[in-house]
Amino acid sequence: MSKLEIKHLSFSYDGSNKVIDDISFSVEKGTFVSILGHNGSGKSTLAKLIVGLLDKNEGEIYFNDVLVDKKTIRDLQTKTSLIFQNPDNQFIGSTVEDDIAFGLENRCFPHDKMQEEIEKYAASVNMLDYLKKEPIYLSGGQKQRVALAGALILKPEILILDEATSMLDPKGKSTVRKVIDRIHKENKELTIISITHDIDEAMLSDKVLILSKGRLVKEGKPQDILRDEETLVSIKLDMPFVYRLEKELKEIGIDSKAESIDQLVEDIWASK
Amino acid sequence: MGIKINHVFYTYQKKATNATLALNDVSFEIEDNDFISIVGETGSGKSTLAQTFNALIFPDEGEVQTGDYVISYKNRKSRSLKGLRKHVGLVFQFPEYQLFEETVEKDVAYGVKNFGVKGEEALNRAHEALKQVGLDESYYKRTPFDLSGGEKRKVAMAGILAINPDILVFDEPTAGFDPQSSKELMELICEFHKQGKTIVIITHDMDLVNTYTKKVFMMEQGKLAFQGTPSDLFSFIKGYDRLDTPSVIKVAEKLKEKGMDIDPTKIHSNADLVAAIKKWRNKA
Amino acid sequence: MSSMTFGRYSFRETFIHHLDARNKIFLMILFMVGIFFQFEMWSTALIMSGLYLLILIVIMLISRVSLWSLFKSLSGLWILIIFLMAIYIFIPNNNYYLPTAFKVGSLEVKWDAFCQSGYIIMRLILMISLTMILTSTTKPMDMTYAFEWYMTPLKPIRFPVHEIAMTLSIALRFIPTLLDETERIMKAQASRGVDFNHGGVFKRFRSIISLIIPLFISALERSEELANAMIVRGYDPKAKRTRYRLLKFSWRDIIAFLFIGAIFAGIIVLFVFDRKEPVDIVNLIFGQIGGKGF
Numbered sequence: 001m002s003k004l005e006i007k008h009l010s011f012s013y014d015g016s017n018k019v020i021d022d023i024s025f026s027v028e029k030g031t032f033v034s035i036l037g038h039n040g041s042g043k044s045t046l047a048k049l050i051v052g053l054l055d056k057n058e059g060e061i062y063f064n065d066v067l068v069d070k071k072t073i074r075d076l077q078t079k080t081s082l083i084f085q086n087p088d089n090q091f092i093g094s095t096v097e098d099d100i101a102f103g104l105e106n107r108c109f110p111h112d113k114m115q116e117e118i119e120k121y122a123a124s125v126n127m128l129d130y131l132k133k134e135p136i137y138l139s140g141g142q143k144q145r146v147a148l149a150g151a152l153i154l155k156p157e158i159l160i161l162d163e164a165t166s167m168l169d170p171k172g173k174s175t176v177r178k179v180i181d182r183i184h185k186e187n188k189e190l191t192i193i194s195i196t197h198d199i200d201e202a203m204l205s206d207k208v209l210i211l212s213k214g215r216l217v218k219e220g221k222p223q224d225i226l227r228d229e230e231t232l233v234s235i236k237l238d239m240p241f242v243y244r245l246e247k248e249l250k251e252i253g254i255d256s257k258a259e260s261i262d263q264l265v266e267d268i269w270a271s272k
Numbered sequence: 273m274g275i276k277i278n279h280v281f282y283t284y285q286k287k288a289t290n291a292t293l294a295l296n297d298v299s300f301e302i303e304d305n306d307f308i309s310i311v312g313e314t315g316s317g318k319s320t321l322a323q324t325f326n327a328l329i330f331p332d333e334g335e336v337q338t339g340d341y342v343i344s345y346k347n348r349k350s351r352s353l354k355g356l357r358k359h360v361g362l363v364f365q366f367p368e369y370q371l372f373e374e375t376v377e378k379d380v381a382y383g384v385k386n387f388g389v390k391g392e393e394a395l396n397r398a399h400e401a402l403k404q405v406g407l408d409e410s411y412y413k414r415t416p417f418d419l420s421g422g423e424k425r426k427v428a429m430a431g432i433l434a435i436n437p438d439i440l441v442f443d444e445p446t447a448g449f450d451p452q453s454s455k456e457l458m459e460l461i462c463e464f465h466k467q468g469k470t471i472v473i474i475t476h477d478m479d480l481v482n483t484y485t486k487k488v489f490m491m492e493q494g495k496l497a498f499q500g501t502p503s504d505l506f507s508f509i510k511g512y513d514r515l516d517t518p519s520v521i522k523v524a525e526k527l528k529e530k531g532m533d534i535d536p537t538k539i540h541s542n543a544d545l546v547a548a549i550k551k552w553r554n555k556a
Numbered sequence: 557m558s559s560m561t562f563g564r565y566s567f568r569e570t571f572i573h574h575l576d577a578r579n580k581i582f583l584m585i586l587f588m589v590g591i592f593f594q595f596e597m598w599s600t601a602l603i604m605s606g607l608y609l610l611i612l613i614v615i616m617l618i619s620r621v622s623l624w625s626l627f628k629s630l631s632g633l634w635i636l637i638i639f640l641m642a643i644y645i646f647i648p649n650n651n652y653y654l655p656t657a658f659k660v661g662s663l664e665v666k667w668d669a670f671c672q673s674g675y676i677i678m679r680l681i682l683m684i685s686l687t688m689i690l691t692s693t694t695k696p697m698d699m700t701y702a703f704e705w706y707m708t709p710l711k712p713i714r715f716p717v718h719e720i721a722m723t724l725s726i727a728l729r730f731i732p733t734l735l736d737e738t739e740r741i742m743k744a745q746a747s748r749g750v751d752f753n754h755g756g757v758f759k760r761f762r763s764i765i766s767l768i769i770p771l772f773i774s775a776l777e778r779s780e781e782l783a784n785a786m787i788v789r790g791y792d793p794k795a796k797r798t799r800y801r802l803l804k805f806s807w808r809d810i811i812a813f814l815f816i817g818a819i820f821a822g823i824i825v826l827f828v829f830d831r832k833e834p835v836d837i838v839n840l841i842f843g844q845i846g847g848k849g850f
Binding site: 077084086094097110 | 726728729777784786795796798800801
Binding site for chain 2: 039171238269
């Protein structure tokens with residue numbers, strides 16, 4: 001049973017230029033899928049189409065094998081959380097605790113259990129010490145972690161990250177990435193769809209889809225897809241560092257299929 | 273034109289009880305036609321420092337000198353600084369948010385006109401700048417708000433370029449860009465450097481520092497913590513989680529730890545690393 | 557962050573911070589109304605004003621709102637002071653009770669002019685200070701909740717109480733963000749040679765346009781993204797919601813209510829007697845030491 005199935009999805013803002021052009025793919029329950037694409041490839045539009053923030057022109061979406069239409073979209077929406085790119089524009093509450101509470105309030109969560117729930121989720125993103133802080137005193141990475149807590153507290157079945165780290169500094173990126181990686185490892189039921197142009201982030205996922213000019217051009221395991229330099233360069237992306245170095249090492253006769261820097265170093269050393 | 277920074281101090285919210293020293297006795301020198309980078313964490317004072325270069329803020333103590341212009345507390349109301357911004361162009365982070373005219377060419381010409389260049393000549397300068405950033409005639413009459421994010425940023429950069437400053441300061445020029453667009457943008461900046469301009473890049477992207485700049489200054493809590501070559505910086509920040517060492521240097525360092533005869537400070541690119549490994553294998 | 561002003565909420569563990577926002581707003585209005593009762597005799601008015609100031613200072617000390625930052629933020633009032641004095645000095649008035657202060661040519665300046673303007677300024681300062689204490693000890697969110705609570709009677713006539721309260725709280729949340737943005741765009745335009753401080757009317761107009769348009773566009777973008785973020789997290793203005801933050805009436809509120817209530821009652825009693833026959837507090841307290849007037 002697949003969690004989410006997209007069939008022949010198309011969309012255009014103005015009626016002629018197709019931003020999303022006949023895309024089909026499926027995402028299995030509990031997997032971490034990256035959708036890679038350059039700036040302007042239609043990635044963010046895709047995220048909005050899935051959760052119904054935009055109305056698709058053509059195609060079908062199945063959620064838990066049920067066709068999503070006007071009646072069933074509520075079910076998809078209550079079970080999907082979306083994290084956006086700009087940390088500032090998704091901080092709704094006046095303090096960290098108020099913001100995490102926002103979704104709970106909308107779901108009519110009982111008041112006397114809120115405090116405990118908020119503290120639990122704030123702790124899960126390492127923001128427990130900041131509950132009373134206002135957003136202007138937080139860094140981008142901290143705000144994104146608050147957004148993650150506010151999304152996860154609704155216990156979604158699908159978590160969509162729409163370039164959630166692209167506006168952050170390296171430190172913010174790595175703290176958010178660590179939290180996402182932990183969520184994926186700890187919560188086997190949660191399906192994660194990450195929309196990104198960050199290759200290193202894509203390496204964390206189980207499956208990669210490559211989007212170019214609104215079309216799905218390739219899909220597969222990151223180990224295979226991200227070694228395909230020709231495709232990556234054709235859509236303005238680079239191979240991950242480790243793979244790039246492997247390719248160059250091959251020319252001087254070192255053959256390595258390493259996935260990490262440490263592994264690669266071992267392989268180089270062993271080639272003596 | 274170069275920049276001399278002399279014992280500069282600056283504090284935000286001077287009278288507040290939680291006043292923070294954003295710049296704390298910073299001194300260094302950027303020479304004519306240098307290509308340098310200023311690195312540091314968010315809040316280290318690097319952006320504040322850059323804003324003193326074109327007198328957007330004035331140091332509380334000390335001075336910044338570029339050519340004949342002296343930027344100091346004493347001169348903060350001086351009319352003589354009026355021409356300074358013609359020589360020092362500062363491109364802010366996410367500059368696409370400063371566009372406001374109805375056409376691309378008008379927006380680019382706006383800055384030029386502010387410095388007294390008139391009509392036709394201003395438009396010519398705008399066209400030239402647009403050509404430099406790789407936007408052709410078809411863009412001239414388009415409205416900037418319909419462009420893609422990358423194109424908007426190019427238009428905003430052209431707006432500063434058209435003023436034809438001698439010193440170009442870029443705050444996080446590649447923020448939010450995909451790798452290919454980043455590379456194109458950096459190559460463009462290298463082109464400006466070749467034309468004789470002094471380039472200052474403010475960034476926390478260490479790969480960018482390693483690949484493009486020759487000299488790097490590191491800010492930490494308002495102080496200048498380091499100055500030197502990128503490779504020296506990487507050995508300086510080793511084992512320090514605030515800034516990321518470029519991956520290629522990490523590999524070189526790990527190989528050295530294992531006992532390989534390799535000098536991580538000589539590695540600037542994958543090609544350098546591969547060459548060093550080849551040499552080591554031939555020896556072995 | 558550079559635009560921190562007095563009156564912005566900052567969290568402290570004090571009696572006043574813990575008061576119910578609804579109660580705080582009510583008591584503030586009550587106190588303000590009390591301040592506006594006029595008394596016949598200058599001496600009485602003066603002593604009452606002194607009392608109000610004393611209460612204000614006590615409230616400030618309890619709430620740990622800095623006095624210094626308050627007076628600094630009021631420093632702009634001196635223009636108003638001069639203006640008021642000028643009005644009272646140059647515009648003749650028949651009800652003078654006090655002796656002449658000095659004479660300039662044929663113009664006779666009575667002490668009344670100074671007292672009148674001083675009295676008004678005093679009340680103004682009291683009002684501004686009270687409002688600032690309210691805003692700096694109450695979370696913006698609580699304030700909007702209190703507002704919503706007071707407006708509940710309007711709900712049956714389909715007045716969008718909840719929507720207005722939500723809009724208000726978001727506006728409050730985004731003020732610092734937009735101020736930062738304004739500063740950033742101003743600096744970016746200044747780097748393009750825009751001079752916001754000098755130049756003729758037309759040039760200034762152009763400068764302002766170069767600030768307003770980008771600001772407007774970014775605010776629109778923000779509001780769209782914010783709306784999306786709210787929808788995704790299940791917000792529906794029409795639907796029922798629970799509250800994380802509940803306004804609670806506690807023992808503190810009863811104390812505060814009794815305190816301000818007693819003062820207000822005292823003012824009313826004094827005022828009623830004052831209407832019958834001017835009350836001279838100085839005489840009441842110190843017997844026959846003072847006469848009528850001073």
